[in-house]
Amino acid sequence: xxxxxxxxxxxxxxxxxxxxxxxxxxxxxxxxxxxxxxxxxxxxxxxxxxxxxxxxxxxxxxxxxxxxxxxxxxxxxxxxxxxxxxxxxxxxxxxxxxxxxxxxxxxxxxxxxxxxxxxxxxxxxxxxxxxxxxxxxxxxxxxxxxxxxxxxxxxxxxxxxxxxxxxxxxxxxxxxxxxxxxxxxxxxxxxxxxxxxxxxxxxxxxxxxxxxxxxxxxxxxxxxxxxxxxxxxxxxxxxxxxxxxxxxxxxxxxxxxxxxxxxxxxxxxxxxxxxxxxxxxxxxxxxxxxxxxxxxxxxxxxxxxxxx
Numbered sequence: 001x002x003x004x005x006x007x008x009x010x011x012x013x014x015x016x017x018x019x020x021x022x023x024x025x026x027x028x029x030x031x032x033x034x035x036x037x038x039x040x041x042x043x044x045x046x047x048x049x050x051x052x053x054x055x056x057x058x059x060x061x062x063x064x065x066x067x068x069x070x071x072x073x074x075x076x077x078x079x080x081x082x083x084x085x086x087x088x089x090x091x092x093x094x095x096x097x098x099x100x101x102x103x104x105x106x107x108x109x110x111x112x113x114x115x116x117x118x119x120x121x122x123x124x125x126x127x128x129x130x131x132x133x134x135x136x137x138x139x140x141x142x143x144x145x146x147x148x149x150x151x152x153x154x155x156x157x158x159x160x161x162x163x164x165x166x167x168x169x170x171x172x173x174x175x176x177x178x179x180x181x182x183x184x185x186x187x188x189x190x191x192x193x194x195x196x197x198x199x200x201x202x203x204x205x206x207x208x209x210x211x212x213x214x215x216x217x218x219x220x221x222x223x224x225x226x227x228x229x230x231x232x233x234x235x236x237x238x239x240x241x242x243x244x245x246x247x248x249x250x251x252x253x254x255x256x257x258x259x260x261x262x263x264x265x266x267x268x269x270x271x272x273x274x275x276x277x278x279x280x281x282x283x284x285x286x287x288x289x290x291x292x293x294x295x296x297x298x299x300x301x302x303x304x305x306x307x308x
Contacts (some may be wrong), residue, residue, distance in 0.1 A: 005249040025077050028067045081151040085285045096290035098217035105137045105295055108144045108156040112235040112255045120302040148283050156281045161205055169279040172303055178277040180242050180249040183265045193272040201229035203241055203249040215250055218273040
C-alpha cells in the first residue's frame with residue numbers, strides 16, 4: 001500500500017510535473033524524456049529542478065553519461081505510474097474510436113512473433129486506425145515482464161509460464177516444438193532418434209540468457225543433456241545455420257513456416273516436450289484502457305483469420 005507521505009508528496013505537485021517525472025524515471029535522460037513528451041530540453045530541465053525542490057531530493061543523479069534514480073525516486077516510481085494510469089483512464093473517452101485516435105503503443109515481441117502476426121496487424125492498423133503508432137521492442141522473457149510491470153511496455157507477446165499477480169494474460173494459440181535438420185544428415189527414413197539427437201550439436205535460441213527452459217526441463221526429465229554449439233538471439237537466421245551441417249535446431253513449429261524444404265527437414269523431437277500457450281500480457285491496472293483492449297482484440301483477430 002502507498003504510504004501517506006508519498007501520497008502527500010504527490011498531492012503537492014501538478015499533473016504536468018508528474019508526467020515529466022514519469023518520463024525522466026523511464027528514460028533516465030533529459031533529452032530523451034523531452035523528445036518523448038514533445039517538449040524542449042530546457043523545459044524538462046526546469047521541471048526537474050522544480051521537482052527536486054518540491055520533493056527535497058535530487059531524484060536523478062549523473063553517473064557517467066546517464067542519470068541514475070535515487071532511492072527516493074525509485075520509491076516514487078510505482079505509485080507515480082499507477083496514479084498516472086488512473087488519471088489517464090479517468091480522462092479517456094468511454095469509447096475508443098480507432099479511426100480518429102492518436103496514440104503510440106509500445107509492444108514487446110521477438111522476430112518469431114513478429115513474423116507470425118505483425119505484418120497483418122500493421123495492415124489492419126493502417127486501414128482502420130492510421131493515427132495509431134507502434135514501437136516494437138525486443139527483449140527476453142524477463143525483460144518483457146519487467147517492462148510491463150514498470151510501465152515501459154503496454155503489451156508483450158510471448159511465453160509466460162510464471163507471471164506476477166499484477167499482470168494479466170490472454171492466450172493467442174497453442175504451440176509445440178519441432179526439430180530442424182539438414183536432409184542429408186538423416187538416414188533415408190527421415191527420422192530423428194534420441195541417440196542421434198543427443199550425439200549431435202545444437203543451436204539454441206536465447207536472448208540475454210533466457211534460453212528455452214522447456215527443452216532443458218524435458219531433457220532433465222529423461223536424465224539427459226544436449227551440447228549447445230551455437231546460441232544466438234535471432235530467430236530469422238537460425239534455420240540458415242542448419243543447412244550443410246550436423247546441427248539441430250529445436251524451436252517452436254511456427255518459426256519454421258518458410259524454411260528451405262529442398263535442403264532442410266522438420267521432424268518431431270525424439271522425446272516428449274510439452275506444448276505451451278503463446279500469450280499477450282499487460283498490467284492489471286490497464287484493464288480499463290479501452291485503446292489497449294482494442295489493440296489486443298486486433299491481434300486476436302488477425303491470428304483468427306490466419307487460423308493460428
